[in-house]
Amino acid sequence: YHLDGNVLERVCEFRDLGVVFNKNLSFTPHIEYIVLKANHVFYIIKRTVGYSAPQYVKLRLFTTLVRPMLENCSQVWSPSFKKDIYFIE
Template identity: 35%
Template sequence: MIVDFSTKRETRNYQPLTINGDAVERVDSFRYLGVHISQDLSWTHHIGHIVKKARQRLFHLRRLKDFKLPSQVLRTFYTCTVESILTGSITAWFGNSTQQDIRALQRVVRSAERSICTELPDLHTIIIEDLNDY
C-alpha cells in the first residue's frame, strides 16, 4: 500500500517494489490488528466492515427477542456482541470519521434500541467514557 499526499495525481508513476527478487503486491487497503487501513487513510472501509458485522449480530438479537427474554438479558447480549464490535479501536478511528460514517454506526445502535425496546448510549457517549478511562 502506498500512502501519498501529493496533490498532483498524474505524476503517480511508482516503480514496482521487490524484496529478494520477489515483487511486493500493491493493495488499496489491509487489515492490521482488526483495523482496516486504506490507501487514502480514510475510515470508510473500516466502518463499512464493522457496520456489516454488527448488523449480522443484530439478527441474533432479534431472534432472542422472539424468545421473550427479559430486556436486561437482551441489553447484555447487545453490549457483548454488537457494541463490542462497534467500539473496537474506537479511539483510533472515531475522531477522523465522516458524518456519513458516524450516521451509519448510529443507525445500528438505533436499530438495536428498537429491537430491545430500551435506550442505549450513543457512540459519542461511549467514546467519552473510553477516553475518561485512560
C-alpha cells in the same frame, strides 16, 4: 515499486492489527465491516430471543455482544466523516 529486487503489488485495502483502511488512509472500509458484523450478531440475538424476552435481557445481550464490536480500537479509527458516524449509529 521495488524492494530488494521484488515488485511490490498494489492493494486497495489493507488490514493491520485488525483495522482495515484503504489506499487513502480512510477507515470507511473498517467501519462498514464492523457495522455489518455487529448487525449480523444483533439479528441473531433478535431471532433467538424474540419479542417475548424482557427489555433488560435484550439490553444486556446487546451491551455484551454487539457494543464491544463497535467500540473495538475506536481510538485508532475514530470516525470523522458524518456518513461514517451515522452509519455506526
